[in-house]
Amino acid sequence: MSYFALVPAAGSGSRMGRGLPKQYLPLAGRPLIFHALATLAAVAAIEKVFVVLAPDDAEWQRHDWSGLGEKVAVLRCGGDTRAASVTQGLRAVMGDVAAEDWVLVHDAARACLAVAHVEALIREAGADPVGGILAVPVADTLKQAGEAVDGMNRIAATVPREGLWQAQTPQMFRHGMLLDALEFAPVVTDEASAIEALGLKPRLVPADATNFKVTYPLDLHLAELILASRSQR
Ligand SMILES: Nc1ccn([C@@H]2O[C@H](COP(=O)(O)OP(=O)(O)OP(=O)(O)O)[C@@H](O)[C@H]2O)c(=O)n1
Numbered sequence: 432m433s434y435f436a437l438v439p440a441a442g443s444g445s446r447m448g449r450g451l452p453k454q455y456l457p458l459a460g461r462p463l464i465f466h467a468l469a470t471l472a473a474v475a476a477i478e479k480v481f482v483v484l485a486p487d488d489a490e491w492q493r494h495d496w497s498g499l500g501e502k503v504a505v506l507r508c509g510g511d512t513r514a515a516s517v518t519q520g521l522r523a524v525m526g527d528v529a530a531e532d533w534v535l536v537h538d539a540a541r542a543c544l545a546v547a548h549v550e551a552l553i554r555e556a557g558a559d560p561v562g563g564i565l566a567v568p569v570a571d572t573l574k575q576a577g578e579a580v581d582g583m584n585r586i587a588a589t590v591p592r593e594g595l596w597q598a599q600t601p602q603m604f605r606h607g608m609l610l611d612a613l614e615f616a617p618v619v620t621d622e623a624s625a626i627e628a629l630g631l632k633p634r635l636v637p638a639d640a641t642n643f644k645v646t647y648p649l650d651l652h653l654a655e656l657i658l659a660s661r662s663q664r
């Protein structure tokens with residue numbers, strides 16, 4: 432069986448609040464998306480890295496991607512939601528990817544993914560009958576907000592954090608199972624939710640906070656620090 436990566440990159444980055452979709456914002460001298468693509472392409476077990484762009488994406492061709500080598504292939508079939516982009520990407524690669532092949536779905540916005548993270552996911556979930564995701568156990572105390580009072584957010588309850596994990600990506604499932612799951616449950620926040628809707632229980636593979644999702648402006652500075660610290664090792 433083979434391993435492939437699918438990178439949904441058709442979002443608008445609205446929470447970043449910049450004119451340019453966040454996957455193209457400059458980060459450590461490259462477009463943000465370059466870093467995750469380079470990491471995935473560097474994993475020996477991964478045969479191809481498919482990038483799902485918005486059909487009208489006019490930014491991709493403005494950049495030089497030659498540093499990524501030959502594994503990366505562009506699919507212009509992104510949809511209105513992340514789940515739609517993933518589903519349409521899975522359909523588009525059916526000629527290259529067999530139903531039993533593993534697909535690692537990774538957010539373009541998780542720019543600081545490390546090769547070691549991906550290798551841990553493949554090692555721990557690659558022999559699993561369902562598949563698995565990278566995740567991090569919740570370390571902070573969690574508060575449930577109640578209805579705003581005097582315009583202020585106020586605590587309604589403390590949520591026990593035992594057993595709670597923050598889902599990351601890649602999320603790794605077999606192509607056929609994942610496409611069937613997403614067609615059965617199309618409105619989901621991540622691939623694992625669709626697999627769970629089938630009554631299955633994906634593996635949780637521990638990662639760490641450096642594999643965070645760049646969502647808000649401050650996150651760009653955090654990602655710069657992480658990438659700079661790695662380049663100095
Ligand atoms: N219709 C969409 C929406 C999101 N994504 C991708 O899914 C990943 C995670 O989504 P998110 O961080 O929410 O990105 P955006 O949707 O771009 O951000 P925002 O929600 O702030 O608009 C991103 O790499 C994004 O490009 C996608 O491929 N297609």
Ligand SMILES: C[C@](O)(CO)[C@H](O)COP(=O)(O)O
Pocket residue numbers: 513538597598599600620621622644
């Ligand atoms: C898939 C994901 O990164 C797991 O935490 C998350 O659900 C993506 O959420 P977003 O709102 O599409 O960024």
